[in-house]
Amino acid sequence: MSSRLEAEHLYKVFGRRPDAAVERLRDGVDREELRAVGATAAVIDASFTVEPGQIFVVMGLSGSGKSTLLRMLNGLLEPTAGRVRFDGDDLTGLSDRELRGVRSHKISMVFQHFALFPHRSVRENAAYGLEVQGVPRAERERRADEALALCGLDGWEKSWPDELSGGMQQRVGLARALATDADLLLMDESFSALDPLIRRDMQDQLLSLQKTLKKTIVFITHDLNEAMRLGDRIAVMRDGRIVQTGSAEDILLRPANDYVASFIQDVDRSRVLTAEAVMDRDVRGDExxxxxxxxxxxxxxxxxxxxxxxxxxxxxxxxxxxxLVGVVPRQRLVGFLGDEKAGPGTCDSPRGEGDEKVMAHA
Structure with missing residues (x-):
């Protein structure tokens, strides 16, 4: 299966002599040295792939470069260096007109602050992307209503945005992105302005929709628990660089460095881990x-x-x-709930007498 989206060694430098700044970064100069000469490195040598139907989460603290990275994926910002490929096509080589066509038909964006038109109804807001595409009115209203129904807004089509709660307004923004039937959704801190309960409800909504629609999604967040809950794969950014990429379990059990380890120390492991992540694979028996x-x-x-x-x-x-693919001793469960950094196959607890019993049945 070929990747749907590929980022290849992306750099984005603002300020003086950005091309020269990229060369200096490649030579090992850090961000602070560049800032002293009037250049700000927002993204540094970022590479990753996103497979079809995958939710790829980019997470990091404010100023880590994640939103700048997202805007390079659809051409809203031009990379200083590097390439973005979508379905094999090099987006960085397209003209402005061609890029607008890609953004109108193939890549949709869901913003943090809803970005709804207050003078348009819910239906008209959801249909806006189709209007830009030139879709006839009857067709775009039909598709907008279908997208609104998918997002749980059936019956609200004629309402105005100020009549909706924050969570409902964000659903309209999501419906607008879905109505265009774009292949790729870019979601920039889309739920971070919502109250915690509404935010979790929107996460549930997205996961439910994804089971049916199987969209390819790049989701930006600064919330680690949100990243762990939504992401099939997660990229952790720090100071413009991607410092680790992997599944939630990879990052939780095998942090790449002390920064990632400190970042994940307060995560509720019980919400992330599965039997496969914690089981002892050294077992005997085939059935x-x-x-x-x-x-x-x-x-x-x-x-x-x-x-x-x-x-x-x-x-x-x-x-x-x-x-039989593995066994989970009770001691291992206790270990993973504790503070120890044990990963699969590294738990200090020895195999006990009960392990022999279960394998004797296998």
Whole structure:
């Protein structure tokens, strides 16, 4: 499967002599030295790929460069160096007119602050991208209504934006992006202006829509828990650079450096980890034929703890074909809930007598 979106060694420098600044960055000069000569390096040597149907989350603190990076992906900002490829086409080589065509038909953006037109109805706001495309009125209203229904706004089509709550207004922004049927959605801190409960509701809405629509999404956030909840893959940025890319479990269990480790120290591991992440893979036996309760590799950590509490031995983890792929000793569950940095296969707890029992059934 080829990547839908590719970023290749992207740099963005604002200020004096940006091309020369890129060369200095490549030679090892840091951001502070450049700032002293009037150049600001917002993004430094960023590379990643996004697969079709994937939610790729870019997270970092304010000033890390994540929003600048997002704006280079659809040509709103031109990279100082590097390339962006979308479905194999080099976006950095397109003319302004061609870029506008890509943004109108293939790439949609959902903004943090809704960006709704107050003088247009909910339907008219949702249909705006289609209006820009030149879609006839009847067709764009039909597609806008379908997108609004997907976002839970059926019956609100004739309302005005100021009659909606913040969460509902953000749903209109999402519906507007979906109505164009764009292949790629760029979401820039789209939920960060919402209250915590509404924010979680919007996260649920996005995950539910993604199961059906399978869009390719790049989602920007400064909230680690949001990143862990939404992202199929996550890129962590610091000072303009991507310092680690991987799944939520990769980042949580194998932080690339002390910065990432400190960033994730307060994350609720039970909301992220699955049986596959914590199981002991050093097992014997090809088939799990015991009649005891088992877990699938994607069983959430909290459910795994519940199973462990019901059985007197380690939990057997079996694949779709019934093959035993691992076991989870109770000591390992305790270890992962604690402060220790144990990863799969590195837990200090030795295999206990119960492990032999469960493998004897396998």
């Amino acid at each position: 799990a034929s015991c009649d005891c309760e088992t877990a699938a590799p994607d069983t959430p950590f909290t459910d795994l703890c519940a199973i462990s509490a019901r059985v007197p031995h380690p939990v057997a983890v079996v694949g779709e074909d019934g093959a």
